[in-house]
Amino acid sequence: MTSPSSWQPSSSIETLRQRAQITSKIRQFFAQREVWEVETPALSHHGVTDVHLSAFKTDFLHPQAVEYCPLFLQTSPEFAMKRLLVAGSGSIFQLSKAFRNEEAGSYHNPEFSMLEWYRTDFDHWQLIDEVDALLQYTLATEPLSVLTYQNAFIQYCGFDPLEATIETVCKRACELGFELIANDEQDIDVLLQLLCCECIEPNIGREAPVALVGFPASQAALARLEPSDPRIARRFEVYFRGIELANGYHELSDSAELKQRFERDNQTRLSKGKQVMAIDPCFIEAMEAGMPECAGVALGIDRLMMLALNKSSITDVVSFAIDRA
Amino acid sequence: MANYSTNEFKAGLKIMLDGEPCNVLENEYVKPGKGQAFNRVKIRKLISGKVLEKTFRSGDSVEGADVMDTDLTYLYNDGEFYHFMNNDTFEQIAADEKAVGENVKWLVENDECTITLWNGSPIVVTPQNFVELEITETDPGLKGDTAGTGGKPATLATGAVVRVPLFVQTGEVIKVDTRSGEYVSRAQK
Numbered sequence: 382m383t384s385p386s387s388w389q390p391s392s393s394i395e396t397l398r399q400r401a402q403i404t405s406k407i408r409q410f411f412a413q414r415e416v417w418e419v420e421t422p423a424l425s426h427h428g429v430t431d432v433h434l435s436a437f438k439t440d441f442l443h444p445q446a447v448e449y450c451p452l453f454l455q456t457s458p459e460f461a462m463k464r465l466l467v468a469g470s471g472s473i474f475q476l477s478k479a480f481r482n483e484e485a486g487s488y489h490n491p492e493f494s495m496l497e498w499y500r501t502d503f504d505h506w507q508l509i510d511e512v513d514a515l516l517q518y519t520l521a522t523e524p525l526s527v528l529t530y531q532n533a534f535i536q537y538c539g540f541d542p543l544e545a546t547i548e549t550v551c552k553r554a555c556e557l558g559f560e561l562i563a564n565d566e567q568d569i570d571v572l573l574q575l576l577c578c579e580c581i582e583p584n585i586g587r588e589a590p591v592a593l594v595g596f597p598a599s600q601a602a603l604a605r606l607e608p609s610d611p612r613i614a615r616r617f618e619v620y621f622r623g624i625e626l627a628n629g630y631h632e633l634s635d636s637a638e639l640k641q642r643f644e645r646d647n648q649t650r651l652s653k654g655k656q657v658m659a660i661d662p663c664f665i666e667a668m669e670a671g672m673p674e675c676a677g678v679a680l681g682i683d684r685l686m687m688l689a690l691n692k693s694s695i696t697d698v699v700s701f702a703i704d705r706a
Numbered sequence: 707m708a709n710y711s712t713n714e715f716k717a718g719l720k721i722m723l724d725g726e727p728c729n730v731l732e733n734e735y736v737k738p739g740k741g742q743a744f745n746r747v748k749i750r751k752l753i754s755g756k757v758l759e760k761t762f763r764s765g766d767s768v769e770g771a772d773v774m775d776t777d778l779t780y781l782y783n784d785g786e787f788y789h790f791m792n793n794d795t796f797e798q799i800a801a802d803e804k805a806v807g808e809n810v811k812w813l814v815e816n817d818e819c820t821i822t823l824w825n826g827s828p829i830v831v832t833p834q835n836f837v838e839l840e841i842t843e844t845d846p847g848l849k850g851d852t853a854g855t856g857g858k859p860a861t862l863a864t865g866a867v868v869r870v871p872l873f874v875q876t877g878e879v880i881k882v883d884t885r886s887g888e889y890v891s892r893a894q895k
Contacts, residue, residue, distance in 0.1 A: 434740075579744075
């Protein structure tokens with residue numbers, strides 16, 4: 382096959398048609414469960430504090446303003462959807478574009494499609510079951526299995542990630558051939574992420590999807606901690622055939638704790654020479670008003686399409702990848 | 707030498723790793739949704755020829771390697787060094803046995819070779835893809851036999867041993883693919 386001219390789509394029309402069918406199946410899935418579809422803004426006055434996310438920033442000139450106002454393209458619809466939950470939406474889903482700067486590769490396009498949904502009165506276990514049902518419905522997968530983060534590391538890396546000191550993790554990373562990073566990395570979570578990416582991800586979920594559960598509290602993101610074991614968070618990630626497909630939480634709604642985590646993110650950003658991100662006051666106020674008990678998950682739709690249609694690159698499943706957008 | 711960030715790692719870039727110049731072959735971007743981004747980089751070590759994968763933190767920098775390829779004519783071996791000449795400047799350069807390595811068996815006087823220089827010194831000598839060499843010794847084959855019966859070993863002028871068809875005889879010049887070490891044809895007269 383010759384490489385297509387740059388006006389042409391990155392993927393075939395046939396692939397895009399198949400993609401449309403899967404998208405409509407996803408909508409059916411949620412309609413059957415009475416989870417309704419919402420739309421939230423792609424542009425927001427605030428970006429997130431996540432250390433490893435970089436938002437696109439643009440300038441808005443209001444016709445009645447004299448100065449430009451900075452706006453951020455959303456890295457996920459999470460905060461806006463949680464504000465809807467506080468406002469009484471009940472269970473909701475959204476199929477939307479998310480935007481992340483500095484990300485491009487076989488599994489990354491800076492603009493990508495995300496399926497995010499929230500289930501009121503669900504915990505993370507119930508939501509994992511629902512992710513499993515969705516994958517069986519759209520990809521005809523075998524039932525999902527659960528693996529703890531702790532056991533995955535013991536099995537594939539030979540140490541307990543919840544007890545290990547940074548020295549142990551460094552030593553192990555060196556032994557496994559990652560001395561270039563391990564030699565000068567002070568952040569234990571970066572080392573754990575490295576080993577997860579390189580030694581665990583390629584080995585799990587080969588036949589059926591796997592939910593990795595019980596992430597260390599230091600990687601809780603917006604998940605609540607496990608009451609019986611505060612070393613871990615009620616956060617899960619779903620992997621299938623070497624692809625990280627979804628990330629979900631039993632949602633933390635404690636506004637004080639959330640604020641603390643955002644501030645800690647910003648301290649880490651500072652220590653890594655990254656820009657500090659202002660904390661979104663609307664989100665904090667919403668959390669203070671009280672978010673209902675819920676679990677939520679974000680799933681990469683382009684990656685789901687790659688798995689469904691057996692494609693090896695994200696550019697094969699989107700109409701116009703960034704190089705020709 | 708300049709430093710290069712992982713963002714600049716493209717196939718063909720020469721970088722230093724473990725004190726050895728390396729050629730970047732592939733660069734893959736890997737990132738957990740909520741985590742640090744990495745680059746999984748496939749490289750070839752130029753001196754040992756070893757191909758390996760190394761993972762870098764995205765944005766990390768490494769020192770570039772001052773490596774360049776130059777086409778020179780092979781002149782002679784003085785017992786210790788192999789001498790090459792630039793046909794434009796007549797400048798000569800000597801490579802040691804280590805740089806020539808196994809490729810010594812494809813060195814034909816007055817043939818062009820690619821010499822890889824690191825900081826000005828030869829580290830790799832790569833012969834042309836095809837060289838023509840005389841057979842100095844091979845068993846006499848059966849008359850009328852053509853290719854396809856597995857052939858027989860033949861020793862060439864440089865000492866290289868290749869499998870040749872039975873009909874090829876001592877004293878003939880043959881064309882060999884230096885990458886695979888396989889017989890291609892009789893040389894065109």
